[in-house]
Amino acid sequence: MKRGPFLLGALSGLTVVANADHVFARALADTPLPGLPGADNRVLLLINLQGGNDGLNCVVPHGDPTYYQVRQNIAVAPSDVLHIDARVGLNPRMTAFKKLYDKNMVAIVQGVGYPAPDHSHFRSTEIWQTAVPDRYEHTGWLGRYLDGANLPADNLFNAIALAQVLPEVLVAQKTDVPSVAALAGYGLVSDRNAAARRTYSELVADNRFPFQSPYLAHVAEIEDHAQRGSEELPKLIAGYTSDAAYPATPLGRSLALAAQIVGSRSGTRVLYIQHGSFDTHVSQRGTQDRLLGEFSDAIAAFYGDLAAHGNDTRVLTMTFSEFGRRIASNASGGTDHGEASPLFLIGGGVKGGLYGTTPDLGGVQTNMGNLKYTTDFRSVYATVIERWLGRPSAPVLFGNYPQIGGLIS
Numbered sequence: 001m002k003r004g005p006f007l008l009g010a011l012s013g014l015t016v017v018a019n020a021d022h023v024f025a026r027a028l029a030d031t032p033l034p035g036l037p038g039a040d041n042r043v044l045l046l047i048n049l050q051g052g053n054d055g056l057n058c059v060v061p062h063g064d065p066t067y068y069q070v071r072q073n074i075a076v077a078p079s080d081v082l083h084i085d086a087r088v089g090l091n092p093r094m095t096a097f098k099k100l101y102d103k104n105m106v107a108i109v110q111g112v113g114y115p116a117p118d119h120s121h122f123r124s125t126e127i128w129q130t131a132v133p134d135r136y137e138h139t140g141w142l143g144r145y146l147d148g149a150n151l152p153a154d155n156l157f158n159a160i161a162l163a164q165v166l167p168e169v170l171v172a173q174k175t176d177v178p179s180v181a182a183l184a185g186y187g188l189v190s191d192r193n194a195a196a197r198r199t200y201s202e203l204v205a206d207n208r209f210p211f212q213s214p215y216l217a218h219v220a221e222i223e224d225h226a227q228r229g230s231e232e233l234p235k236l237i238a239g240y241t242s243d244a245a246y247p248a249t250p251l252g253r254s255l256a257l258a259a260q261i262v263g264s265r266s267g268t269r270v271l272y273i274q275h276g277s278f279d280t281h282v283s284q285r286g287t288q289d290r291l292l293g294e295f296s297d298a299i300a301a302f303y304g305d306l307a308a309h310g311n312d313t314r315v316l317t318m319t320f321s322e323f324g325r326r327i328a329s330n331a332s333g334g335t336d337h338g339e340a341s342p343l344f345l346i347g348g349g350v351k352g353g354l355y356g357t358t359p360d361l362g363g364v365q366t367n368m369g370n371l372k373y374t375t376d377f378r379s380v381y382a383t384v385i386e387r388w389l390g391r392p393s394a395p396v397l398f399g400n401y402p403q404i405g406g407l408i409s
Contacts, residue, residue: 055341113373316348
């Protein structure tokens with residue numbers, strides 16, 4: 001078969017476009033990674049602060065006078081900052097989150113990015129989700145983790161994306177990951193007629209199909225998994241009673257469902273949620289402050305709910321955003337696409353505090369009006385993969401990256 005696109009035919013209305021070296025082709029010849037002990041009962045929750053969260057108005061460098069000189073129209077006043085130390089503090093809308101920080105439940109890794117950063121939303125998001133900055137890759141870093149983690153092959157919920165569309169970070173070679181935007185609407189959109197459904201083995205054996213394809217069984221199996229998953233997930237979480245008052249926001253509702261999944265016996269190891277958009281070119285303070293307040297309140301409710309069920313130490317939450325914003329604000333009261341920014345790790349085995357290098361806005365850490373990265377995001381990923389998920393990181397990240405010492409116990 002020549003490389004290039006081809007079309008797989010209709011299975012109850014399901015149509016798939018693939019490439020000869022894409023996920024379906026490579027799923028046929030994969031071998032698992034060697035295992036590491038432990039991490040059997042842990043969950044990683046990944047939250048995408050999509051749109052490019054401005055790190056400087058999130059983790060505010062109130063001790064750096066340059067911040068106030070170049071951001072006169074959007075700077076957070078020193079008296080409003082939720083002080084962590086004499087140099088940095090949190091956005092004033094993050095009061096509930098600051099309480100988690102004060103309990104040593106939050107680690108802030110500063111100056112996170114990657115070499116030769118891309119300022120495009122689409123490409124930079126892809127880089128963060130595949131963990132491959134220098135070429136195009138068809139699988140996500142957590143998808144590769146799932147493929148090699150030796151998780152139960154018959155579990156339909158090893159990972160779940162609480163989103164409308166499966167994010168690239170969870171695209172795998174051989175692991176099916178469902179996308180569940182809301183439990184009430186979760187189902188196989190292509191065919192809800194139970195009488196018309198057939199198992200994937202029956203479909204593959206049907207000699208009325210006009211062609212035979214090595215990918216047909218895999219496509220039909222995905223459809224079968226999707227249908228069975230939509231029937232089983234509501235049953236798994238049916239007995240869960242929330243012990244928190246979640247905010248009535250999309251993020252609040254997603255985290256409430258995440259707590260139900262964690263509290264069930266679904267065996268889920270990875271969850272994905274998105275929040276935003278943080279693309280604040282205009283009138284940044286109103287938009288970002290609101291979104292950070294929603295994040296703060298929802299995360300606090302989530303960990304309160306988990307703690308009430310004895311699950312707070314089981315869940316490590318990590319945030320990411322495709323890039324930070326420029327150091328100086330623009331004339332529209334916003335900021336444009338930048339480079340490095342902080343990320344958060346919450347709960348689980350985190351040792352709370354500040355990690356990495358505090359930004360120096362007027363020094364050698366700047367690059368043409370942007371913050372240079374001082375911590376490669378793949379070092380954060382390597383730490384999470386090895387210290388939390390209990391897997392070797394080099395095969396997942398296609399290389400060895402230094403772990404951040406003391407970050408995760």
